[in-house]
Amino acid sequence: MVPTPVPSDPPSLPEEGLLTVLPFDAIPEIPLLTYRNPDPSTWIPPGTRVAVPLGRRTVAGLVWSVPAPPFDGTLRDIAGVLDPAPVFPSPLHTLVSFGAWYYKIPPGLLAKSALPPSLSLPKSLPASFWKAYGAPLEEEKREWTDLPPLSLAQSDALREWEEKRHHPFAPFLLRGVTGSGKTRLYQEMAKTALSEGSSVLVLTPEIGLVAPLLEAMRAISPLAEGIHSAQTKAERTRAFARILSGRVPVVVGPRSALFSPLSRLGLIIVDEEHDPSYQAYEGLSFNARNLAIRRAQDLGIPVVLGSATPLSDSIFHVSSGRYHGLSLPGRIGGRSLPAIHLIPSGSGSSPLPDPVPERIAASLDRGEQSVILLNRRGYVPTLLCRSCHTTLSCPSCAVRLVFHKVPDRRMICHSCASSYAVPSLCPTCLGRDLELRGTATQKLEEILGKHFPGARIIRLDADSAQDGQERLAAFREGEGDILVGTQVVAKGHDLPKVTYGVVLETDGMLAFPDYRASERAFGLILQLAGRVGRHREGGQVDIVTRDPDNPVLGWARDYNQEAFYKETLDERRLLGYPPFTRLASVILSSTHEAPIREALAERSPFGKFPAGNGIFGPVPALPPKLKNRYRAQVVIKGPTIGLVHNRLEQVRSYYQSRGKILVEWQIDPFDLG
DNA sequence: AGCACGCCGACT
DNA sequence: GTCGGCGTGCTC
Ligand SMILES: [Zn+2]
Ligand SMILES: [Zn+2]
Numbered sequence: 033m034v035p036t037p038v039p040s041d042p043p044s045l046p047e048e049g050l051l052t053v054l055p056f057d058a059i060p061e062i063p064l065l066t067y068r069n070p071d072p073s074t075w076i077p078p079g080t081r082v083a084v085p086l087g088r089r090t091v092a093g094l095v096w097s098v099p100a101p102p103f104d105g106t107l108r109d110i111a112g113v114l115d116p117a118p119v120f121p122s123p124l125h126t127l128v129s130f131g132a133w134y135y136k137i138p139p140g141l142l143a144k145s146a147l148p149p150s151l152s153l154p155k156s157l158p159a160s161f162w163k164a165y166g167a168p169l170e171e172e173k174r175e176w177t178d179l180p181p182l183s184l185a186q187s188d189a190l191r192e193w194e195e196k197r198h199h200p201f202a203p204f205l206l207r208g209v210t211g212s213g214k215t216r217l218y219q220e221m222a223k224t225a226l227s228e229g230s231s232v233l234v235l236t237p238e239i240g241l242v243a244p245l246l247e248a249m250r251a252i253s254p255l256a257e258g259i260h261s262a263q264t265k266a267e268r269t270r271a272f273a274r275i276l277s278g279r280v281p282v283v284v285g286p287r288s289a290l291f292s293p294l295s296r297l298g299l300i301i302v303d304e305e306h307d308p309s310y311q312a313y314e315g316l317s318f319n320a321r322n323l324a325i326r327r328a329q330d331l332g333i334p335v336v337l338g339s340a341t342p343l344s345d346s347i348f349h350v351s352s353g354r355y356h357g358l359s360l361p362g363r364i365g366g367r368s369l370p371a372i373h374l375i376p377s378g379s380g381s382s383p384l385p386d387p388v389p390e391r392i393a394a395s396l397d398r399g400e401q402s403v404i405l406l407n408r409r410g411y412v413p414t415l416l417c418r419s420c421h422t423t424l425s426c427p428s429c430a431v432r433l434v435f436h437k438v439p440d441r442r443m444i445c446h447s448c449a450s451s452y453a454v455p456s457l458c459p460t461c462l463g464r465d466l467e468l469r470g471t472a473t474q475k476l477e478e479i480l481g482k483h484f485p486g487a488r489i490i491r492l493d494a495d496s497a498q499d500g501q502e503r504l505a506a507f508r509e510g511e512g513d514i515l516v517g518t519q520v521v522a523k524g525h526d527l528p529k530v531t532y533g534v535v536l537e538t539d540g541m542l543a544f545p546d547y548r549a550s551e552r553a554f555g556l557i558l559q560l561a562g563r564v565g566r567h568r569e570g571g572q573v574d575i576v577t578r579d580p581d582n583p584v585l586g587w588a589r590d591y592n593q594e595a596f597y598k599e600t601l602d603e604r605r606l607l608g609y610p611p612f613t614r615l616a617s618v619i620l621s622s623t624h625e626a627p628i629r630e631a632l633a634e635r636s637p638f639g640k641f642p643a644g645n646g647i648f649g650p651v652p653a654l655p656p657k658l659k660n661r662y663r664a665q666v667v668i669k670g671p672t673i674g675l676v677h678n679r680l681e682q683v684r685s686y687y688q689s690r691g692k693i694l695v696e697w698q699i700d701p702f703d704l705g
Numbered sequence: 706a707g708c709a710c711g712c713c714g715a716c717t
Numbered sequence: 718g719t720c721g722g723c724g725t726g727c728t729c
Binding site for chain 2: 053055057059062064065066067068084085086087088089100103105106107108623691692694
Binding site for chain 1: 720721
């Protein structure tokens with residue numbers, strides 16, 4: 033979805049000696065503040081950091097390029113100019129203003145998220161920053177290798193892109209299965225931009241995926257900079273300084289790199305455009321993928337969205353002509369995608385029904401690797417009391433506590449991260465007959481260890497996130513035989529020796545009550561299939577399910593993306609979901625149950641509406657209690673962002689005026705769960 | 706009474 | 718975001 037344009041601010045300069053400042057702080061309503069410059073003979077250019085008094089504190093902020101609304105009170109002097117030069121160029125101010133307006137988030141916090149953390153403190157930058165800013169850029173020594181020639185499909189896609197990229201702005205959706213050579217095409221597109229004297233920004237959904245793309249970009253431009261997990265904070269700050277100096281031709285980074293101050297930007301690439309990580313962020317909700325489109329649109333430069341499993345929304349935009357479509361059919365070298373089979377879970381208690389164990393064994397025998405996806409971390413997800421049939425849940429949240437065996441035997445809440453000793457009595461009825469039920473990744477790792485003694489098993493989930501990169505590298509280097517993990521195992525990593533993949537607990541993913549649940553499950557299955565047999569022939573993937581007749585699983589088995597998209601889009605049109613409407617999710621919460629109960633008891637306080645256009649709810653939120661707050665959800669749908677904003681304001685004022693209820697929102701939420 | 710906690714308004 | 722002022726409800 034291309035966000036609709038925002039009316040631009042009236043062009044006027046602040047009065048002589050006055051400065052508009054955006055503090056790195058959440059000041060609702062009037063975020064831009066006016067200060068006096070005690071030394072009006074010195075011009076402080078927009079984007080310069082200044083220290084300003086705010087209440088009884090001194091905070092850092094940016095001199096802003098548009099004036100603040102007039103203020104009648106007494107103006108205060110700025111406390112000081114922090115840096116000798118701007119750190120946030122004015123073209124990016126427009127993007128921050130737009131993002132803050134569109135997502136209804138404080139622009140000060142958005143600007144703060146755009147800069148290395150140390151820049152939001154009211155302190156001057158160390159000499160090392162300005163040294164990195166000015167010092168000659170160092171090329172990493174590397175073997176110069178020839179890039180492989182383009183396939184016919186790659187050349188065709190490149191030519192099509194080159195022809196269309198300067199015509200009326202429209203994002204490009206580049207579709208291509210894993211191994212189809214999307215990265216090779218990114219290289220050629222970047223080369224084209226560089227040859228015209230432009231720079232290139234490449235975004236990845238998570239920091240762990242930066243390294244391979246950075247490597248690919250360094251092959252065409254040795255001065256490419258990455259923002260990656262191997263860097264220390266200081267290194268990242270110095271990388272920012274080099275980018276700010278205007279000499280870095282290519283930047284590869286995660287969501288936060290969206291605001292990289294590249295000069296002469298000529299191309300933006302958003303890899304894995306379907307990934308929900310572009311949206312998620314606690315407290316500050318904006319979509320980096322969509323803002324990247326906006327940044328490109330502002331500059332009139334091409335933006336390329338790449339994925340093997342695009343959002344249904346993107347598919348629709350291609351069919352409606354709003355996006356250009358590019359595609360790379362098939363894998364390079366004609367290698368086939370693995371065959372996918374649906375395996376009934378069976379009645380046994382084993383999480384690995386036949387023929388999964390034999391196929392893992394066969395893969396082991398051939399000296400190849402297997403990947404098993406189980407979207408559930410911990411050891412066992414449920415502690416059930418056989419006497420009163422309650423499950424142990426978090427005292428602060430309405431969710432089950434998950435039993436973890438490592439690093440300690442504890443009951444952990446996945447919503448608030450609090451942990452508790454494993455009880456020996458049921459806290460509800462004091463019964464002793466407690467049962468651990470179900471299987472999560474840690475237990476699966478244990479089961480596999482017993483089943484295949486001698487096999488080297490590596491687990492990858494949020495609990496192993498710290499050394500996740502090392503574990504993954506070890507597996508890639510062949511230091512493991514079976515990789516077990518949550519959805520991280522399906523993300524874009526290249527795992528050459530994998531020839532067998534298994535997806536467990538697909539039913540849970542499909543049954544999740546959200547309009548995007550089936551798209552996520554479908555995408556995850558095909559992404560896992562993309563990991564399998566990438567460099568070796570004859571791979572296969574098994575999907576374990578209680579519901580082998582489920583059409584979504586059938587389409588995944590047949591790689592029938594078009595049928596899936598058609599069905600999904602028909603359903604979304606009928607029920608009024610994106611891309612046929614814009615969404616906002618409003619969460620009402622309170623430490624007391626009563627205000628939420630009362631809000632829920634009111635039926636349709638905002639009126640009756642047709643499915644795709646109106647204010648719906650409140651309904652109990654998921655989970656209905658989180659971190660000691662009771663929660664309800666209101667969903668807003670509307671054909672235009674303006675209407676969604678108006679309705680949000682209506683909902684916000686309705687509940688905030690009654691007090692006791694905290695109102696939070698997400699514009700264009702990735703999902704409603 | 707004393708205090709922790711959450712809520713609310715102010716901040717140029 | 719962060720601070721102070723103020724009310725609620727709990728403990729010493
Ligand atoms: Zn019980
Ligand atoms: Zn909890």
